[in-house]
Amino acid sequence: MLAELSMHIMDIVQNSISAGASFVRVKIEQREATDTLTIEVEDNGKGMTEEEIKKVQDPFYTTKSYKKVGLGIPLFKQTAEHCDGSFEILSTPGKGTLIRATFKSSHIDLPPMGNLKDTILTLIVGKPEVDFLFEIYKDGVSFILDTREVKKELQDVPINHPEVIKFLEEYIDTNLKAMEVVS
């Protein structure tokens, strides 16, 4: 249903935002030596109980009153497990949630990363009030983007100002291309 890993990331982060998070950390780590790709999304949202953790992995469960099913987490889990990987949710009510999915990088069914640049940019611009930390590691090379640092430089200028968007797009694109994290 979601054609790209970067769409899964966007979807899982949306859950964090719905859970009231003011800070979201996204970590993507690719290691050739172990043939693994790990994606983590951690937030300081309202967290979940053990029972809720079980329920959100069930495709027929949702917290939304107007729909019958919640597919985001079950789809992500299914993709990880199908790609000889693993999936876990660690959460503490009142503190936040960490979702970690690991995939076998060389698995033939692993979806492409897709447009990670647009995922990062649309998250930052679409939720300017949330602080994001993106950490991307690929065999010893890294790209870290902390929007708290961006906001510090900008002071009173909003992070979704057109000139800032233009800068961020180029900045993210240049760094991702340098790491060869492309679709």
Added chain:
Amino acid sequence: MKLEDLRKIREKAEKELKLREGKARVKIVVGMGTSGIAAGAREVLKAFIDEIEKRNLQDVIVTQSGEKGLSSHEPIAEVWEEGKPVVVYGNLTPDIARRIVAEHIVNGNPVTEYVIEVKEA
């Protein structure tokens, strides 16, 4: 390219912001639930952002929300303008998003064939 380069942008933008002093005139909200993302909501959101950046529309903000409960019409976006009813667009593509910016946001004429609901703010 470094984050410190943002200082130049900040200095320039601060002057403009002082001149303007106002809050956003228009808010565009794109629904970003699982089905919205699967239907292309990220590309629609990006098209709105691109168009606003390209036209330097400083009084327009683009934001995102969870699902809106109108799954069969996704991707969906709402246009909020002060003192006007909220216009809900459905079945969007990046091209239609760009049209909405040009025709509705800039020229004040909603793109009626993609309006699925008009509601009170």
